[in-house]
Amino acid sequence: MNKFELVFIPGPGIGHLASTVELANVLVSRDDRLSVTVLAIKLPNDIKTTTERIQSLSASFEGKSIRFIVLPELPFPNQSSEPPPLMLQAFLESHKPHVREIVTNLIHDSNRLVGFVIDMFCTSMINVANEFKVPCYLFYTSNAGFLDFSFHLQELYNQNNSTAEQLQNSNVELALPSFINPIPNKAIPPFLFDKDMAAWFHDNTKRFRSEVKGILINTFVEMEPQIVKWMSNGSSKIPKVYTVGPILQLKSIGVTQSNNALNGADILKWLDDQPPASVVFLCFGSKGSFDEDQVLEIARALERSEVRFLWSLRQPPPKGKFEEPSNYANINDVLPEGFLNRTADIGRVIGWAPQIEILSHPATGGFISHCGWNSTLESVWHGVPMATWPLYAEQQFNAFEMVVELGLAVELTLDYVKDFHIGRSRIVSAEEIESGIRKLMGDSGNEIRKKIKVKGEESRKSMMEGGSSFNSLRHFIDDALTNLQEGNY
Structure with a gap:
């Protein structure tokens, strides 16, 4: 049976x-x-890890209608010339000829190309979708709140041609129709x-608004009800949104060994010996790390x-990498000596952590x-309460939304920043x-x-x-195929 083909282009990482x-x-x-x-x-600096991950993913999805094509390895721009997001934009732009070539070969297969689904960082690929006269959809891997906030800022930017200076005012508070509480300065991502x-961020958001057919958001209505309702009522003047989350990979693929000889099985065995709901888990993502003086403060807090x-x-x-x-x-x-x-x-101090297994x-x-x-x-899916310690990107905003707007997390800190560009x-x-832990x-x-x-x-029921x-996912599938059948693309 001939199938309808979607091309997915995830961001790197x-x-x-x-x-x-x-x-x-x-x-x-x-x-x-x-x-x-x-x-x-x-x-370029993550080729081995990404290759291993893709190989594991390919094996795990064998027999399903998913195939993986790894784009050629291309050099990253000079790391001293631009901030990381601008370097990343140029890096992704350089992949367009290879995407174009691969998709050209795909359309000669028996399957019919019906659209692109691109990552929030891959807006340059919209141009490639347009060349093939198919719709482009955005998969937004953050939350509905930050997407709506981004659209709001983009409108302000269009009116003033600059928002950076105004946002730096520590007394600034932004009122959004979709939020109960005003957004304080400390919740605004530092890169803004x-x-x-x-300017890069607002231009990217403008393309979300005007150049994609729809936006699939990794959230569910019950998580952000007021925000989703506002974004779906037509007055926000954005493409149709599909709340399709939580999209989670609930099985670890390619388990690796941690640095202190505790592999995933050993970590879980140690947890087996602990009382129910007694362990606090500290983990800061694939890019999260701290300088030694901050590590000492964490160690002292845990011990006390x-x-x-x-x-x-x-x-x-x-430094600088x-x-x-x-x-x-x-x-x-x-x-600390003797810690x-x-x-x-x-307690146990480990390196890499099998996060899904630990949270479950x-x-x-x-x-x-x-x-x-x-x-x-x-954390929500497994019903584990969270204390917030944001580092970079939109994490300060996420922390504010979870603690203040939704009342679903404990505040450890909302305004901490550890960013490549800002420090x-x-x-x-x-x-x-210690106070946050207690x-x-x-x-x-x-x-x-x-x-x-x-x-x-509620998160589990949303996916049933x-x-x-x-x-919502059913509506996306129907809408995508209806567009094709009506000859709109």
């Missing part, structure tokens, strides 16, 4: 690749008329204070709190997180961290614990037949 591939998996599982080709982009990066802990501690990349953190050769080099011995009965384990009672949206959805904002003290794991966190468990149940995301 494991977080974007994993959720995009899982969306493709959900689509082809839901409708056997569909086939997906994933065009994978590899960052840079004139050049802000006397709470059971599992801490994923990664070594920062060399746009690379992911790595595991320490010797974890003792950055920890591991003194906390041996209550009954011993895990709290999650101190960087508030990346994938991690936030995983570190401050040191979070051991006292602040709020999260103590009686004061019980209300959040109850709410997050309810929200976790008749659920909000199940129905």
Whole structure:
């Protein structure tokens, strides 16, 4: 049977690749008329990890209507010339000729090309979709709140031609129709204070508004009800939105070994020996790391709190290098003398962490997180309350939304920044961290614990037949194929 082909172009990086591939998996599982080709982009400093991940993904989806094509390895622009987002834009732009060639070969197959589904960073590929006269859809891997906030800022930028200076005012508060609470300065991503990066961001958002056929958002209606309602009522003047989440890869693929000889199985075995909901899990994403002075503050807080802990501690990349953190050769080099011995009965310090398995384990009672949206959805799905410690990108906004707007997380800090371009904002003290741990794991966190468990149940129901995301994905499939049948593309 001939199938309808969608070309998926995820952004580089494991977080974007994993959720995009899982969306493709959900689509082809839901409708056997569909086939997906994933065009994978590899960052030069992450070629080995990405290659291994793609090989594992290919093997895990064998027999399904998903195929992977890895784009040629291309050099990254000079790392000293531009901020990372602008370098990334140029890097992705350089892949267009290869995408064009691959898609040209695809259309000679028996399957019929019906559209592109691109990552939020891959807007340059809209031009390629236009060349093939097929619609382009956006897969937005963050939340509906930040997307609506982005559209709001883009409107302000169009009116003033600059927003960076106004946003830097510490007293600024932005009122959005979709939000109950005004957005404070500390929730605004730091890159928006840079004139050049802000211009790039607003131009990208403008393309979301005017050049894509629809936007698939990795959220569910019950998670952000007021925001989704506002975005769907037509007055916001944006493309049709489809809430299709939570799109999560709930099985780890390609488990690796952590730096202190505790592999994934050993970590879970240690958790098996802990009481239910007793362990606080500290993990800060694939790009999260701290300088040694901040590591010492975290260690002091954990020791003083006397709470059971599992801490994923990664070594920062060399200064000025746009690379992911790595595991320490010797974890003792950055920890207080004797820390591991003194906390041996209550905690473990590891490198890489099997996050899904840890969050799903009954011993895990709290999650101190960087508030990346994938991690936030995983925390909600498993009903594990979260304390916020944002680092970069839109994570300060995510933290604000979870704590203040939705009341679904405990505040450890909302305004911490550790960004490649801007640097570190401050040191979070051991006292602040200890206070956050106690709020999260103590009686004061019980209300959040109850709410997050309810929200976790709602997230699961949303993906089941008749659920909000199940129905929204059905609408996307029908709309995409209707466009084709009506000859609109």
